Amino acid sequence: MGPDLNATPSDDPEDYIDPIYHTSKPVVESDDPEDDPDYVDPREDDPEDGPETYSDLSTGEEYSDVEDLYDEDDEVPFHSNTDDAPNAYITGRTAMHHPVSALCDISDFQYVGMGESKTEHEGELAPGRIFRSKKQLILAVCDYSCKRNVEMRTQSSNKSRIIMVCVQKPNCPWRLYAICEGFNANWKISTNPHDHICTRPYNERRHDNLTAELIAEHVREELRKDLGLKISQVGGLIRARYTRIEPTYNKAWRGRERALEQLFGSWEGAYNKLPRLLEAIKRTTPGTKYDIISWETNDPNVRVFKMAAWAFGPCIEALKHARPVISIDASFLSGRYKGKLFTVCAYDPENHLIPVAFGLAEKEDKNSWGWFMSWVRFEVIGDMNRKYCVVSDRHKAIKAVFASTEYGWKAQGPQKVAIHRYCMQHVAENLFKKVGGGKQNKGLKDFFKVKLANKKNEDRFRERWEQLKAANRIAYEYLRNCGKHDETDRKERPKLFMWAQAFDKGHRWGLMTSNGSESLNSIFRVERRLPVTAIVEGTFYKCANWMNKRTQLVLERHRLVEIWPKRIEDKLKKHSDKADSMSTTTFRLDLGTFIVKARGEYRDGHGFEVSKYRVEIPPEMVQTDPQLPFTHTKCSCQKPQLTGIPCAHVIAVCKQSNYNVDQFVDERYSLYHQEAIWSGGQFHCYRDEDQWPVYDGPTIIPDKSIINRGRRKIIRTEMAMDKMEGKNKDKSKGPKPKKPSKKKVADHHQGQTVEEAKPNQTFKRQSNRLFNLPVGHFMLTGQIIMSNHVEIQ
Known part of the structure; x- marks a missing residue:
């Protein structure tokens, strides 16, 4: 016994x-x-x-x-009957102040x-x-x-x-x-x-x-607290309970999937509940819009899900008060069924993210991106007279959408109704793949981003452009052709404005990357593992939380009787401090032409270089009342024209001529517009599932052919720049591999002999001298990253 x-x-x-x-x-x-x-x-x-x-x-x-x-x-x-059970409870929704980490049960209510x-x-x-x-x-x-x-x-x-x-x-x-x-x-x-x-x-x-059902029973509550529970953590919970048992990866994964189904309903049933959920949100949150595309089957009462798109009312209202520039991206779903989550985001005056619209589709192709972007254009934006700039990667399907007239985003030719620009970070990544990584090209990334893509002055851009042409012909040819719709078409003119800010004409508003959409993909990393209804609920609760939090922060600053948000105030103060060391000369007061001298970079043996900038402020455009509309000004550095914020040279003229600097800042940076962005609409919690609107349409089922097989992909593939050696490299991987001997140099030059490879070695040494510039030349790197930094709390 x-x-x-x-x-x-x-x-x-x-x-x-x-x-x-x-x-x-x-x-x-x-x-x-x-x-x-x-x-x-x-x-x-x-x-x-x-x-x-x-x-x-x-x-x-x-x-x-x-x-x-x-x-x-x-x-x-x-209790035999839950209706008579005074202590039975319903696993249901939690308060909105605790979003997503405790998402509601969207399955049939479970009486326990x-x-x-x-x-x-x-x-x-x-x-x-x-x-x-x-x-x-x-x-x-x-x-x-x-x-x-x-x-x-x-x-x-x-x-x-x-x-x-x-x-x-x-x-x-x-x-x-x-x-x-x-x-x-x-x-x-x-x-x-x-x-x-x-x-x-x-x-x-x-x-x-030790069955998957038993594992689900033990990890369900932990999964409710943390939807990002990893398989290794599931195994740790089981080992802590049963000290002599080690669950297999497959069994731990199936146990977590069972727990997810218990919390959010079945993967298949979620597709049929999607119309009811979106309609429930639409009826409680005014202005919300959605659309679902499904295909017919042999059974007229059953349709196969293909695409869906939704945007919440407050997010649509916020877009009207933001700068006319958005970024788009797509990321994979890591649940039972394959798919892509499309995201569209805008930016407030402090470059905080504004989630605008979301979409689900089977894959990234022209049909999926075309339908989604067309829905965004006509349903979310609506105003066809307002021209938007879209920043994205160089995906072929996205390029096809902006080359066509049927989706409302024509960005080329006489019928142009939109502006399309490439993400600087993605171009830099593709450039590294083209020229190859390694130590000899380590400085190329900073050179491209700081000295080329982010450069605002055209003359200085051309100077660096010629340096790149002489140092690395492969990189030069790639950047020259990457802006074309067809890179192999030699007759098509180069389009440097697709990635270079110097030729952008202010459409980007200084936003050089699609980091906003990339950040959204990371933020919804956990939701991308869940059924489609849980994805929608995750976007709803997080957007509601962001709106409420940002509204409180903006109202607190508004009580201080401020005109501009903190980021703009800091930038104006920084430019004002730089203007104190500049000298201003008036050339044509009637035309408002000024010359500003500023001390530039230090030249070895020649002292500091003095730079001259031409500032134009027509006198009839100068306003004394700060409440009057924004006044356009020009400077040869091009910063006011590209960003809408006066540079240090303009502020130097304002100090000499006693002009009000606030009138030269674009009004879309104002605290008034920021308040309108975050408090223009209100989220309202929708009802429980038994009170959702009745859906009388055909049953919607997932496409069985897109079931994910094998271990799910959770994070994106490591890019070439992630593998580049740097000061933050992982030292746990052991010492660096030894450099190849001189006898093996030919192996790295596609079969060339040592003598044939010598000119290339000389070229590499010249490239190193060009790209590995002194530290002072790359001090702007951190500043530029900070200016395009997107903060989400």
Whole structure:
């Protein structure tokens, strides 16, 4: 007889009395209760013995009904009907102040009685113990087996009874018999007379009773707290509970998937609930728009999901007050079904993200991007007279959308209605792939981003452009052609304005990357693992949280009677401090022409270089009232024209001529517009699922052909620049590989001999001198990154 792991009143299991479920009848202890001639099925009433009675060990009184053991305010262990269960609860939505980390249950509501708590099956499997369902009984036995390092199997099972035995039978006599109690549908352990006298080998780490359902039971609550729970963390939770068992990756993954289904409903059922959920949000949050595309099947009542798009009312309203520049991107779904999550975001005056629209599609192609961008253009933006600049990567499908006239984003030719620009970071990444990484090109990244792409003055850009042409012909040719729609077309003129700010004419508003959309992909990394309805709910709760938080911050600053947000104020102060060291000369007061001299870079042996800038401020455009509209000004450095913020040269003229600097800052940077962005609309919590609008359309199902196979992809593929050596490299990977000897130089030059490779080696040394410039030349790197930094809290 094995030890009694529960602290029962008696050491002898035969004398054990359950404090609640003790019955006045003796417990039958034969191996097969139905073979006993005196056996009476507890499901049948025995008129001779009368109704079954229960005793309260604290008072000794007997009761005919288990519910009589409790006062009116006590909790009843179980209920046959959840409608009559005072302590049953519904797993439902949480407060909006705690979004996504505790997303609501969007499946059919699960009524759970107190008898089906998480710790229900943690005690001994004593006769008389009652379980709410057969599933809970099996989970209890599996948990018992895993904790005691034993193993059982089901000998026979049907709707009314189940018999479990030890896998080492007949060497081990352990046996459990349970029955269904008829009307209540509760399952009761009738007999369990013997303990295990066997054990599994201690070096055996696998256990057949550790099922995916059991893993889901133990990780569900942790998953509710942290939807980003990793498979390794699931394995850690199981090892902490069962010290001798190591779950396989596959079983841990399936257990987490089962837990997700219990929290958010089935993957397949989520597609059919999507129209009801979006309609429920639309009815409670004014201005919300959505669209769902599905394809026909042989059954007219069933359609296959293809694409969906949605945008919340407050986000659409915020876009009207933001600068006319947006960024777009797509990222993969890592759940059961393949797909892409499309994102569109704008920026407030402090470059905080404004999530505008979201979309779901099977893959990135021209049809998917074309439909989504067309929906954004006509439904979200609406105003066709307002020309937007879109920053994106160089995906072929995106390029095709802006080359076509059918989607409303024509960016070329006489019918141009939009502006398309490339993300500087993606161009730099492709450039590295083209020229190859390595130490010899380590400075090329900073040179491209600081000295070329971010350069605002055309003359200085051309100077650096010629330097690149002389130093690295491959990089020069790539950058010269990457702006073309067809890079192989020699007749098409180079389009440097696609990535160079010097030729942008102010359409970007100084935003050189699509980091906003990339950040959204990272923010919704957890939601991308979930069913489609959970993805929509995740975007809703996070957007609502951002709006509420930003509104409070803006209102606090508005109470200080400020005109500009903090970022703009800091930038104006920085430019003002630089203007103090500049000298200004008035050339044509009637035309408003000024020459500003500023001390530039230090030249070895020649002192500091003095730079001259031409500033034009027509006198008739100068306003004395700061409340009047924005006044355009020009400077040869091109910063005011490209960003809408006066440079230090303009501020130097304002100080000399006693002009108000505020009139030269674009009004879309004002605190008034920032307040309109974040407080222009309100999110309202939608109702529970049983109160969602009725959907009478055909059933929507997922496309079975796009099921993800194998281990899911969670993070993006490491890019070439991530692999480049730097001061933050991972030192745990061991020492750097040795450099190849001179005899092997030819292997790195596509079969050239050592003599043929020597000119290339000389070229590399020249490239190093050009790209690995002194530290002072690259001090702007941090400043530029900060100016384009996107903050999300």
